[in-house]
Every structure is written in C-alpha cells, then in structure tokens.
Amino acid sequence: MIENLAMRVGPRMMERRVAGTVVWKSGRPLEDAYLAVYSGHEYARRVEIKDDGTFKLILYGDFAYSIEARDFIDDIEGRSQRLKIPQGNSAALKLVIQRIKP
Numbered sequence: 001m002i003e004n005l006a007m008r009v010g011p012r013m014m015e016r017r018v019a020g021t022v023v024w025k026s027g028r029p030l031e032d033a034y035l036a037v038y039s040g041h042e043y044a045r046r047v048e049i050k051d052d053g054t055f056k057l058i059l060y061g062d063f064a065y066s067i068e069a070r071d072f073i074d075d076i077e078g079r080s081q082r083l084k085i086p087q088g089n090s091a092a093l094k095l096v097i098q099r100i101k102p
Helices: none
Strands: 017-023 033-041 044-049 056-061 065-073 076-078 090-099
Touching: 017 065, 033 056, 044 056, 065 090
Parallel strands: 017 090
Antiparallel strands: 017 056, 033 044, 033 065, 065 076, 076 090
16 A cells, blocks of 8 residues: 655646638538647647537647648548647638548
8 A cells, every 4th residue: 555645747738729620622521530630740649620620629738739631531531731830829720631642
C-alpha cells in the first residue's frame, strides 16, 4: 500500500482553440470527412468534421501543429493541403479538399 504520495506537475499547458470549415474544391458535399492533426511530422489524432463542413478542436501546448482534411466518397478519396496552425486561437481556417488521382 502506498501512503503519503505527492505528485508534482508543471504548469498547465496553453490551450489553443481552432475552428474552421472544410469544402470540396468541386463543391461536392462532405461524406466521411475528418481532420488529421499532426504535431511536427507525427500523427497526433483524428477529429470528425460536422456534416456542414465545420470543425472545432482544442490543442494544448506550444507545439508546431498542422491539420489536413480527408474525405472518402465511395471509391473517391480526397485530401487538402496540410495547413500549419498559427500560434494562439484560430477561428476562420478553411481547408479545400481535392481528389487524389488513383
């Protein structure tokens, strides 16, 4: 049994609120769309995109984050360019998905 355990943690990480929209370049509606979030070159997590193309997420820390939108419609796969997340809050980001040629 452990007694008198003391845990010390550092200061709370900075919170960064990120929001925006995702659209297909062709105007096609989203079907199975999500954001891939990266910290540097490492995949960090997946974030679902709402049916209307909007997304909101919270990132923590002062890391070099970037996001990329992806969508799959039947046999058609699309991807946006990877967008670097600026420091601080970002409320109006826009990602445009283009079809990936097979």
